[in-house]
Amino acid sequence: MHPLRSIPVCLLVTVLFLLLLVAPVVGTVRIVPIGDSITQGTLQNDDGLSHPTYRYWLWQTLKSRGYDVDFVGSVDQPQLPYSFDQDNEGHDGYRTRDLLGTDRLKTWLTGYSPDIAIVHLGSNDAMDGVPVETTIGNLKQIVTILRAKNPSIVILIGTVIPRGGYGSNLPALNSAIPGIAASMSTPSSPIVIVDQFTGYDGYDDNQPKRYLHPNQQGEQKIAARYAAALAPYLESPGPYTDLSIPGRVEAEAYDKGGEGVAYHDTTTGNQGGAYRQDDVDIESGASGYDLCFIRDGEWVNYTVNVAAAGEYTATFRTAAWNDGHTITLSVDGTSVGSAGLANTGSSEAYVDTTMSVSLSAGTHTLTVQFSGDGENLDYLSFAAVPVTTPTSRPTLQPIPPSTLQPTDPDQDGLYEDLNGNGALDFNDVVLFFDRMDWIAGYEPVEVFDFDRNGRIDFNDIVRVFSLL
Known part of the structure; x- marks a missing residue:
């Protein structure tokens, strides 16, 4: 069993709703990467190649998307032969307790005030057999110290990546880490758990011969997941693109703003891997892109401009491979209709489902909510119902x-x-x-x-x- 799958569903749901209730940071966002040698990096890698750490790939991703970020930390060593902001708080060989001893983290924080912290710790604890409850207690103390510096800090905590022959307590540690968010996340200072374990191979994604540190493929996997978790805090909520009614609304054009603001998704990261990098699952399909792997209770928001008040026919282009699915449409928070979805028997077989809605002119927020696991949404469209003038x-x-x-x-x-x-x-x-x-x-x-x-x-x- 995957170590994260043993977490009670009710706990995960609670965490997900608390994660992103805070508004994105305005202006330059100061990010401190905190960790051990995986964060710090080295000039002498096991495979004899040069590896810039996940920090490099994360920096490149954030900058390529136009985000205004500043990596901060008390060190900029080692000076890796790559062009990026190398300030960080990575310390080779550190266990979680080592950040607390002699008030190290408190002292480092006197030199900067981060808006976001990426905490990638626990590998050395697991390898050294540190009891899980001890590691979790130390991580909670790190959260408390970070909040003492900035009560509104956003904290990303990554689960521990597998290493070749990783310690036997690693699954238990990864299962316990989400409990930190469940007990300590707040609307003003959310804690986001980033699953770095799933899909990461302790051999293929690490450097031989010890298989302790990520190779380029592993670094890029880590960076991609942190980039997806960071995105909602680096963009202002609002429309992703201009959407007009009457017209077609592509499913992947949901609003910006992240979990709990623009959408609710029950899984971490884009499981489809296409188009946008947040938690909504998007795949490339025959007609472009579609929302995929939709699960019960998930929803997405669309900011639209309605040209004229009137009656409209809303059409949802969907595929469903189970019975009992419904789709509900709300306008500005008020439900205006629900419809059952046909079981098409395949994720690639799409049919149209329609409902009649009354819309007033102007800007509105449409919410599409899903019931049932196993469905895809390609698009929704709105056509004005012709007004019939009685014959005199x-x-x-x-x-x-x-x-x-x-x-x-x-x-x-x-x-x-x-x-x-x-x-x-x-x-x-x-x-x-x-x-x-x-x-x-x-x-x-x-x-x-x-x-x-x-x-x-x-x-x-x-x-x-x-x-x-």
Whole structure:
């Protein structure tokens, strides 16, 4: 069993809801990478190659996305032969307790004030057989020290990557780490647990011959997961792109802002690996991109501009490979409709599901919430329902000697029931013949012009007779 899978579901849900309730940091964001030799790096690697640590790849990723960040720390050693901000708090051989001894971390923090801390510690604790409860207690003290420096600090704590022949207590340690967030995360200072264990191979992703430190592939995996966890704190909440209704809204164009603000996703990282790097799962598909691996209770927000108030048909393009799925649409926090999704039997077989919604003009937040595990969403679209203008009926007078208004029994716009008795009969032909001139002078010509020549004449009488 994966060491993180033993965590109770209710605990994970609680953690996920608490994680990102704080607003993104404004201005230059100061990030301190804290850790051991995995964070610090070395000029003498086991495989004889040069490795810049995950910090380099993380720096490159954040800068390429336009984020204004500053790595901080009390050291910038070793001077790795790569161009990036090398300030950090990585210390070779350190266990969690070593940051606490002689107030080391407190002393280091006197030189800077971080907005975000990346805590990548525990490998040496696991290798040395430090009791799990001791390591967890030390990590909690590190959280307390960081908050004493900045009460609003965002703290990312990574689970421990596997090493070749890692200590037997590593699974237990990784299972216990999320409990730190569950007990200590707050809206003003969230703790985000970053799963660095899943998908990381202790041999393929580490340097031979000891398999203790990441190779380039391993460094990039670590960096990618920290970049995904950081993204919500480095961008302001709001629209990802301009979305207009009527029109099509691509599923992957959900708002910026992160977990609990722009979306709720029950798994860490983009499991589909495409397009955007946060916790929403996106894959590349036949029509572009789609939200994939959707699970019960997840949701996404879209900021849209509605051109005109009215009734709209909302269409959801979905695939589902289980029964019992529903999709719910809310507008500005108010549910406006739900619909059951067809079981298409495959993640690649899509069908349309529709619902009718009433929208007012202007900017609105749409929330799409999912019920049931195992579905994909390609897009949602909105089409205005045509407004039907009732056909105006002409004002008619009874044709003497009848006292009833003429009627149009077949609703074709021509009033063949001239005497108003509700049916076409020979008496209507006789009345038409007797009162043709009167009809031409006192009634709307168009409703008695049966031959469509623009006037009332004998041919119209013949046409009515032919309808008998």
